[in-house]
Structures are given as structure tokens and as C-alpha cells.
Amino acid sequence: MSEKFILAHDLGTTGNKASLFDSQGQAIASSFYGYETEYAHINWAEQNPEDWWQAVCFSTKELISKTRVSEKQIACITFSGQMMGCVAVDADANPLRNAIIWADMRAVNEADYLIEKAGWEETYRITGHRASSSYSGAKALWIRNNQPDIFSQAHKFIHAKDFIVARLTGKFVTDYSDASGMNFYDLKEQDWSDRILQAIELDRELLPELHASTDIVGEVQSKIADQVGLAAGTPVVIGGGDGSCAAVGAGVVREGSAYNYIGSSSWIGIATKEPILDPKMRTFTWAHLVSDMFSPTGTMQAAGGSYQWARNVLCEPEQRAADKLGLDAYELMNLQVAESPPGAHDLLYFPYLLGERAPRWNPNARGAYFGLTMQHTRKDMIRATLEGITFNLKVILDAFEEQGAQIEAMRVIGGGAQGSVWRQIMADIYEKPIVRPVLLAEATSMGAALAGGIGVGMFPDFNLAESLTPIVDQVDPDLVNKPIYDHLYDIFNQAYDAFEPLFEKLTEK
Secondary structure: OOOOEEEEEEEOOOEEEEEEEOOOOOEEEEEEEEOOOEOOOOOOOEEOHHHHHHHHHHHHHHHHHHHOOOHHHEEEEEEEEOOOOEEEEOOOOOEOOOEEOOOOOOOHHHHHHHHHHHOHHHHHHHHOOOOOOOOHHHHHHHHHHHOHHHHHHOOEEEOHHHHHHHHHHOOOEEEHHHHOOOOOEEOOOOEEOHHHHHHHOOOHHHOOEEEOOOOEEEEOOHHHHHHHOOOOOOEEEOOEEHHHHHHHHOOOOOOOOEEEEEOOOEEEEEOEOOOOOOOOOOOEEEEOOOOOOEEEEEEEOOOHHHHHHHHHHHOHHHHHHHHHHOOOHHHHHHHHHHOOOOOOOOOEEEOOEOEEOOOOOEOOOOOEEEOOOOOOOHHHHHHHHHHHHHHHHHHHHHHHHHOOOOOOOEEEEOHHHHOHHHHHHHHHHHOOOEEEEOOOOOHHHHHHHHHHHHHOOOOOOOOHHHHHOOEEEEEOOOHHHHHHHHHHHHHHHHHHHHHHHHHHHHOOO
């Protein structure tokens, strides 16, 4: 009997990555196809769903061709996809307009309407999320209010991966994780919230059918099999939203597990048996790919983005030296950080270069260095940048632990996970071991692949994720630094409270 493979597609913001996974859960090859985002107005961000379809078809064919895998060896096709978008489609899965993607923030009035009709705290209690223009629900309401002709033609409002699944199978479905990014989904009931839908007068028939991430939701239709490059009848497993897939790809599949992704933005996600509803609404909760679990998360805007800013603005000498030596400038910056003491001589950095989501939820927040003296050096400023980012992430971590979450250690993934100096800062500020799993370029794809493999019986359950992401490094807290960071963390939070009204004045026009 020939080897069977799982085909996982990760529909991201810049393009689609198709990856083949073998029966051991190992990625053996991948193919990428990019697409564009249209920014027609301030706060608008749209993509053409037909570009997604083209990307899936091209990357599937290229991947199968270069690996010489037979179409009949594909056990299933499954998906990870960008979340919080809105695709209006007709009954034949044709898009009625461009997709309004996650980055689009136009639907402020619609979010306010949701708050007015369903309640601010009630929406958070039911859905695990603040009502916001970020989410799919407000975007669907924007179409209702601003493009009534399109709204009247809409058969369903679906997400990115669900559009591809509808094309493949003719079924209009989504999974719990993607549904949890709509502001209409009841986390505990695993169903659309009648309370919210009635309040905003939206027919639930406009929303897709709900499924667990491991469900086989249909088969590749014969009429499009040649177009996509797969055998007719290939099982289609729905998979999940990219945030929840990333949690699985990081090996965070049981209670007590947590991970910290550090890229341009950064988030902390954990696995829990119950949603975490923070009284201050600092964090939010996704449905996990594991159907009886949840993934509370907090996302900050400018983490690695702050360090990149510091590189560009403060570290020209390191950039020149790195070019000459064939090194990464961040490596030389990290050497400078190591020469500044913990606490950077009482210098604090506030990482609000792009406003802030969690934990502050303040679009008017601004970045700052606080405590500068004549004695401070560039080394101190670079170190303070990393410490300030980490203090901000600790606010998210504290929100979880204040609500009873038990977090044993923090897994770190993403580009920022590679710096040992930053990992030590994290360990000291979080007061937890920082562990680095094998860094997987296909982390989100792996989450989808595991969902697919479980769905078709190739894998037993999601616990396999931990064995597929072995730990290669651990950094423990240095208790000597605890009083230093405790003192500065308290000042960091007090200073933000003092700055907050000034941020508002600074942004007044």
C-alpha cells in the first residue's frame, strides 16, 4: 500500500503556503503563491477571494509535481486560514465583492451598534471578545448598511478558508475557531448566539454551518478536481483559523501549556478547559482546535516591530558592522544588550508605536522612553526596548493568572525566540522557564495537518503535537533579578496610567 500524505494549506495575509505532511506528521515539502491586498481608503484592507483560489490551485499542483506524489496518495486536504475576515458569497460560492480582511477597521459604527444592541459586557461574556470592527460580524453589518444590494444577494458570510472549502465541496461550513472570531459565536454553547443575532436582527441562515476542526465536511467535487489538481472524492477536513492552528503547531494542546509568538507583533496564547473572561477585558478567547478546549490570547501590536524600529533608528553602527561581517544586525544588538545590566539603569520603554491592542486597547497610545539621564547609553536604550516589550506582555500573562490559569512554562516561537538574551529577559520578567521548541516554519500548517490527520484517522489525537515539537533549549529565571524587575514593572504600569490622558491630548486634532 502506498504512503499517504496530508495536504495542508495556510491561507495567510501575503499568500498561501501548501505543505505536504507524511504519516509521521513531518513536513516534507511546501509551495508558496502570493497575492495582493488592496488599500482603497484609510482603514480599509481587501483581497480578491479568486486570488486565494488561484493560489490554492497553483500551489497544490506545484507541490504535487515537485514531490511526484500521486493525487491518489492525498489522504485529505485541510486548512489554516487568516481569521476575522468577511467573504460575501452567492449560492454557487462566487464572491459578491472583495473580501474584507482582518486588518480592515472601517466598521466602527457597526461595532458600536453591536455594543448598543447586545451590550458591551454581554458580548464579551458570550463571545469571549470585545465588540470590535476587527471582527467578521461588524464587517458583515457594514455590508448590510453600506451595500444593501450585495447584502440582499448574499447566501452566506464566510471566512477565507471556508471560501476555498465551499469551492471544493459545495458546502458552506466553518469551524469553531474561525467562528469565534465573528463576535456572533457563543463559546460555551459552540453555536451561533441567538441572543446576539436577534439583538442585531441578523438571520442565522446567513452564517455557515458549524463543525469541529477535525470534521470531514465534504469531498473534492469532480467538476473542479482537475482545476485544483486533486482526485475527485478526496476528503476535505475543515481545519481552523490560523491563530488556533498556531497554538497546536507550538505544541500547546493541554491545560497548563502556553506559548509566546514574537514576530513584528506578539501574542501569548494558552490552553484552558474554560474561557478566560477578564473583568478588565484585557484578553480574548478563541475556540481551540481541540474541540473541548479554549485558547485565551492577548496580542500586542509592536513587539519585534519595536526592536526593528530600534535597529533602524538607534543602531546604524551595528547595521554597518553586520553588513561587513555578513551577520544579522540583531545579533550585534543582542551583544550590546548583554553589556547593559538588568533594568537598563532604571530606563523604561513603552512599546506603543502602533497604538495598542491587548492589554491596553488604546489606539491613541504612543511609544516613549522614560527615565533617561546623561548616564544612559545606547546599550541601555536597546536593552530597555526588549524589557519594555516584555513588561507589556507580562500584563497579558498576569491577566490570565489573575483569573486562575496555571502556566508551567512559556514556549516561545517566531523570530524573537532565537535571541538567548531576550529569552533570559523573558524568563526573569515572567518568572517562568522559557522553552524553545524546534522552530517550525510550518507551525500553522502543522496545526491544520494534525486536524486533517485526526479527521481521516491517520493520527489518534492532538497530543501528538507535543512530541512533534520537542524542546531544544530552556532558560530558567535568575532570581537575583526579581527585585529589579518587580520594582520597574510596578513603575511601568503606574506610568502608563499617568500617560493615558496625555496620549488622548496628544492625538487631538
